[in-house]
Amino acid sequence: MPHLNIKPLVAEPDLFADPDKWVDTLVRVLADSRRTQGFLADAEKAERACPGDPLILLMAAAAALLDGRPDKAQLYLKRYAKRYAPTPPYVLLLALTLAAEKKVIAARALLERHDLTELRTATSAFPGGLARAGWLSGRLDGIMGRERPMRARRTETKSARPEARPKNPRPIRPAAPPPTQARPAIPALERGEVDIPIVFDSDLRPLLSAATGPVDSDGGWFVLRERLAHLGLVEGFDELICVSHLKGVEAFWYQTETVRKVLKQFRGRVLLADEVGLGKTVEAGMVLKEYLLRGMVERVLVLAPASLVGQWREELETKFDVPCATTQDPLLREDPERFWAQPRIVASLALARRKDHADRLIAQSFDLVIVDEAHHLRDRASQSYSLVDRLTKRFLLLLSATPLQNNLIELYNLLTLLKPGIFKTQKEFRAAYMTAGKPRQPANPERLRDLMRDAMIRNTRAVVALKLPRRRASTRYVDPMPLEQAAYQELAAMIRALVSDGRESRERLSGRHLLTAAGSSPAAASAAVARFAARPDCDPAWRALAERWKAIATGAKESALLELIARNPDEKKLVFVHHRETLSSLARLLAAQGVGYARFDGGMSGPDKDAAVADFRERVPVLLCSESGGEGRNIQFCNTLINFDIPWNPMAIEQRVGRIDRIGQSREVFVFNLVTRGTVEEQVLRLLDEKINMFELVVGEAGAILGDLEEERNFADLVLDAWLETTAAARAEAFDALGRRLGEAQSQYNDAKALDDALFGEEFETA
């Protein structure tokens, strides 16, 4: 390195002189515009004279950088960092040092984090003084990847002029307030006015002249012209055929606009990332129906978490009239080859990715693949990703309210599935869009968003001006009657013994069914236990237990239900029941009490269901319904729901609430839960209510929260595991552990939601 032997401007101060004198010396050296090198020698002397002085350390680091010695700068900065808290000058020098060591991404992140990316703020923090502003500006532009005009670069090289004296050559000591505060405020650029000019162009002459022309008297040609005009809209997807085919669902403007864009602009390959509660499923269903009606799609595969498979089947069938096979069908076990060959399938992702099933799926081709909760595909190395990637498909819809969970690479993976090559290679994506050491912070958010606009739609509640109704939930914990309590305890003990008997997989299912029946009502428990006891190899103790349940005429929850129904008699009440025997016993109870009711269950025909809903709307105050209650029918005239029994699957609870708490419900929604103390349902409700505030969530959020928790086993199984622990202490510990997992899942969801909100904002709305 050439050494410029420039004499110091002032005599060297004494070694043990005041540090301020050394600072003054260095200030003058750095302000000497004739110098372009040779600062470090003076700085080293100053540092030796006043070791540990914060300002001298920082100026020495600046001098080292100006001399092109980042190693020395690093040394001084380390010494500074050991003694003092980081200050803007330290951060700036550290970033400049990192950049000099070719760690530009880290340098940029540092500057961005401390808001030092602009020359204005950086200059005020730079201990090298204003005379080195040109040098600093060049380095900053280099780090931030900003283009510099040629003239600016020329100015920088000429900046070492004697007349360019610094206005304030002495740098600020670290403890001093930032000098920007003392500066007069710079007036902002005056904002110009801008509006959307609208020009209307209409030629009314043909219309006016036709008023006196021939008239089509039988309407035949008129109707044909009208139909042709309508078909003209269909041609370019401007008119959706599916809207008139929807049943019991009102498509909102943003949903039709989303569907139109998916078809027209995204050509059927898109990430639908609407906020929870805006109806992604309806949008996906409309896309599917539109393609089906246009004859563009024949084979369809929907991949969803296991707990949502039933819900998808029901929604597709009732709202879109698209019946589908599901992985819950017995045909899957009987003849998997035939099962997967069916044209429309709703499958559990966890099941479909198993090698035997995945191989069959990959051997086929699908016109449309829909993946719900698509953030499960975020890991490129996962079996789920691999399955979807390898499927032969023309159209692909990925649905997730929180596509980005931990890392921008997840976004890369999802969007690459949709539009291979959109972000080039992962390495290039990392280099172009990610900040080193900060996997969630995009390096170039604007460009990233521009690319994402080609593959993603995200409607927010704010943008579509959606106001969800307020919801109030309360739970009535009911003390069981002594007989009921004793029978339940005996049943629980017998199930524990049964499951621990070594025949676990077969008996677990039976045990779960018996426990849910016992949690529902004595009538359901009596029937379920009697059916179990009728098995040929069954222990006679089960028959005795069946008798005990049969002897219980009514449970404790029934009187609580009557009390709730009697309250606020003008309001319609929707009573949900899982077990058919409970439904019948409640029907008898209401009839005996003279309470009018209608009954709605899955076994009824379509017209009977319509009649039941009409009866409920116009005549009776109560609708007793099974899990399928109100499916595909508008029952938002009712705003009160009573969960007579509690499903162990939170999504089933959510689905019940969603019958009345949905877009279009204008009134406050009331949810009442009835639970007998000492039952599994009590534990389920406590977990869901206390750990994730289940009843405060927007419909759809429970699925998002429980998604990761349920990756391998569903929530109901986890509950059963905990309940089957032998001792009370072990049970309590198991439920506590499950609660902790729920809490973690919720905080992970909240974290991902915040991340997605921050990254996507309102940039991807459909209109």
Added chain:
Amino acid sequence: MTALRDFVADLMEREGAVVETLEPDGLAVMAPPEVHAALGWPELARLGFGVDLPSEAQRIGVEGGWLERFGELIADRGRHAERQIECDPAPILSDPERLLDRVLDLPNAVWRFRGQRSTWTRCLLIAFRMTAVSDEKRENNLWIGFNAGTGAALGEALNRLRASFGSHAWQAPAPAAREAAGPGFNAATFEARIRATLEVGARAELAPFLRSMQRRLARDHVRLHGYHDDLRRESLTRLAALEGVEGPKAEADRRREHQRIAAIEREYLNKLGDLQHKYALRVTLDWIQTLELFVPVQRLEVLIRRRKGERVIQIDWHPLVRLAEPPLCEWGRGATSTRLVCDERLHLTEPAGQDSCPSCAKPFCRACHPTECPRCGEAVNMAL
């Protein structure tokens, strides 16, 4: 595609062709020579509309220019039709004043119910193809409708009437209905009504998209302003650093910074113009067809008094859809029930129709002065 297949079948039958269905989703058509020549089909054409075609069938779809060919075949037929809808006689309204209370709100005038009678009216239902182009394109069919008997726009009754057509057979208007409905609008009134309604109807149709465009425009504007503001601040910072520095170099630097600031401000305004150009919306409205609909109504006569002036208007209640029309609105869309009455000729307008002039602050009636302010000549803005 069933809708297209059914349309082609009906069109061909109307043209005198023999049509048979084929499986799957197809038609066999033996059309008259001029028809099959116009469509480029053989005398016996086998047409397929679904994913799978019948054997030896030609594919017909919404893409591929077929709709244009069918349009050319239809030509101007079906542009203008007349139809009468029969329904039960309109009942005498038991409490017409209550109904009027709901549909008529006159903040600066009073009304009195004068009487009611059953009669026929002539409604004009007019369809336009609306094509809105900005940075993206939207197309839709826009229907506007008037009651020629009362002069009022049909409002919500328009969609309800259209929806009710399916349950009635097409029937030409009987002479009695025609006579009771009267002659309808003259050409000048007809044109004025359409001009006044068409634009506001199109705006209402585009409202959600306009809102979202405004939002995107505002967002882009913030970015644009932020970028140029930062550039300008940098220059001002450099200028501040030159304060007190003398000499030709400093002077040159100062001059350059001033020029740069001026250039930044110019560029900002240019970019703003570009942004406006990007979002500029051109809405083309092409007439498709007109239906003159003869329907029975219960006509309510209402006296309107404003200061010393009096005027009688009619409001029709449609038994077919059990709905009253909105009151006459002689300026504006008249979407709500509120009307202001002007002093001069007792025009009924939307409240905005009597607003002060944005230029000279003189309130004036836009129905009396539809193009400009009578005092200062400021052009009337139709953007409601």
